[in-house]
Amino acid sequence: MTYEQQSELSTNMNNMSTTIKIGMIGFSLQNTWAIKTHYPAIQQLSSNFQITALFNESLDESLQTIRQLKLENATAFPSLESFILSSNIDMILVAIHDKNYDPLIAELVANVQQLKFIPNHNQIKYIFLDWPLNCSIEQVEYLVQETAKLDIQTVTSLQGRKSPYVMRAKDLIAEGSIGEINSIEIAGNGAWYGYERPIKSPSYLYDMSNGKDLVSNAFAHTIDVVQYITQSHFKQLNSMIFNNIPKQELIDDNGNRTGEFVEKKAPDHLLFQGKLIKGNVPVSCSFKGGKPTKKFTKNLVIDIHGTRGDIKLEGDAGFIEMSNLVLYYSGMKVEDITTAENVEVKTPGAYDAGKEVMEFYHLRNYNALLGNIFRLYQSIIDVHLHQLKLQSQQKFAYQGFQKEGYPTLTDGLVLYRLIQSVFKSNLLGSTLDVSNLQ
């Protein structure tokens, strides 16, 4: 399996002058997330993407990164202003979760309007912010609004939507292969948030104030995927958030306990339940930290039950956006339904066991951590080339529930509002109406 499977256009159009020049904020050798995901994805799509500018807290960090990674076309900039003024950037990419960068992102957002007044800078076409977003919901709203005016496309890394398993599940459901969905159960284990913490693990993961917690991160990716697969948002939700593990023991690089304990402010459990707008489907979700391994169930399980079949997605870790998964399907395929349509119309539960099929879908060597991000970049270039080809000004507003495209900040904004409602429901002790978040 190559990651290219899904690309329709890029292979044919490599000779066009269609390279997107990327200016990265917060990309250095210390940023292990970007080093393992964004960077190799960009490298593998080098005929379409090129890193041309770097801006980090320290100029030395940028210079060292350029030298070590041999980024021949990249320039290091000493300030955000000079970085933007470089006139060699098509896409501004923020792929950092360190809170030291929050003021920078705030500055970028606050000044986004000025991008069009910078001489020769009508070329900035994309702003890509990693999920979880390093800014307030008001900043995201502002960014969505202003980038639309400036004709700048936005991207966010809700890359779970690009997982081949997620896309397969979405297709099966869209084809009607499990009939009408009548319930969904989700259980996830985001082991980071449990009793132990690797000594090298970045502390921002455990600090509630940063919004990179179990709810905003692992759960958000998962619930985004569930909405994407089912093609429905929620209309009602209730949540309960727990911090039952206020202290974690540090674990050294060899996996041994150090006896040293550190405070954990971020939650270690989320209970979430809600109703989907489409079909009034009950969705139950238990997302935990705690003991890293469950013995009798996988650390990520999504069970989708329908009137005519079931889909199960399983993974070894409660991070759907970066876990390799397994998809199980059992049901009656759409081809066979039409022949029994009368029965079907009358009884959604009508089921001919003789026509039941089962499917097992697993890509043994799929590197999901990189692969889903790779496919996200691929979809950017597909839309980019498609738009060039059409010679149109038509703007890609958001992925919504389309198969094509990539998640934008509009998608991110809708999810951000959902996550805020999850926190609010817990605080208020209420079931909330969330049907108007879109």
Next chain:
Amino acid sequence: MTYEQQSELSTNMNNMSTTIKIGMIGFSLQNTWAIKTHYPAIQQLSSNFQITALFNESLDESLQTIRQLKLENATAFPSLESFILSSNIDMILVAIHDKNYDPLIAELVANVQQLKFIPNHNQIKYIFLDWPLNCSIEQVEYLVQETAKLDIQTVTSLQGRKSPYVMRAKDLIAEGSIGEINSIEIAGNGAWYGYERPIKSPSYLYDMSNGKDLVSNAFAHTIDVVQYITQSHFKQLNSMIFNNIPKQELIDDNGNRTGEFVEKKAPDHLLFQGKLIKGNVPVSCSFKGGKPTKKFTKNLVIDIHGTRGDIKLEGDAGFIEMSNLVLYYSGMKVEDITTAENVEVKTPGAYDAGKEVMEFYHLRNYNALLGNIFRLYQSIIDVHLHQLKLQSQQKFAYQGFQKEGYPTLTDGLVLYRLIQSVFKSNLLGSTLDVSNLQ
């Protein structure tokens, strides 16, 4: 496996005059529930229980039942009054869920005070009402209060507590074999409430007004067992109740669809989540009707995760009180914990994989439908004989979370209040404090 395993006293004391004479209300050949459960349990414990009186809507029904079942010691009575006046009843048993009997039960409750004024009737020692209770919460409260004054014991059939799997799970947890519980996930499928209805299935199961619905019945039994296993009640809960299947197709005796549809008022899905008082444990529960079979998960799954191990209970049907189950256990046994106590105290997650054990517990031919009820009767006679032996007036108030004993109406009342809170939470759209239901 015989059902007697648990009995400590009954076998030795069969020669005492310790037979409990049972007067049954609503027991006839048409009452398939009682015929399959109460009746054979009583028969198998015939040295301790004897059916001496029957009262049904029609005298003929009682006479026919006595004749066909050869109930040599039983008399049929034409009225509730004459039935009670028979002076040959130690235990009044209501084992019927037909709503025609509701007024009768109301009459019994209303007149319970008078039992002691009936000449020669200080002998009534037990009132046994089947769960779900056929009366209002106020009636149960009244009954609990008045029977206490009269020194009459109450019993209710929360027989899930007597399931050998449930008791094994409770023991493992009490021993500390999974450490501290940190989350519980429950998924049940009460197939009755789905798209189809067997034509012979009693309509009271689908009529909301009767309180014998998915919530009051299948869910109530399950959550009672979860509370019993964990030895904790809930402190907070939220629920969402669905009726997504307002019409069911009738299925004939051969399993064929009839094309005839009937209205369903009872819910077909419950989402429930809450926090246990003990340990602030998050509990997630999705209880469904709908398609009767899930392909990739059992119809009843209870996952209990602890800091040192996991327990999984699985069954083929979402009715824990009458399904045969399988218990899986993985963890570190209490014997091995003491040797690592220092580590343990410091880190609840501390875990020595070398000491991990696994256990699989299944009684292949266990008839759970009968077996759990049988074990309930067995516990009645155990307590009964124990009390006789002690020559004391000490009263068995409720089982609570003890291993010994049987669920009383006090247990039933606490559960009834929880179920009422579940309905209330759904109606109000609120998370409710339920820490004061006991």
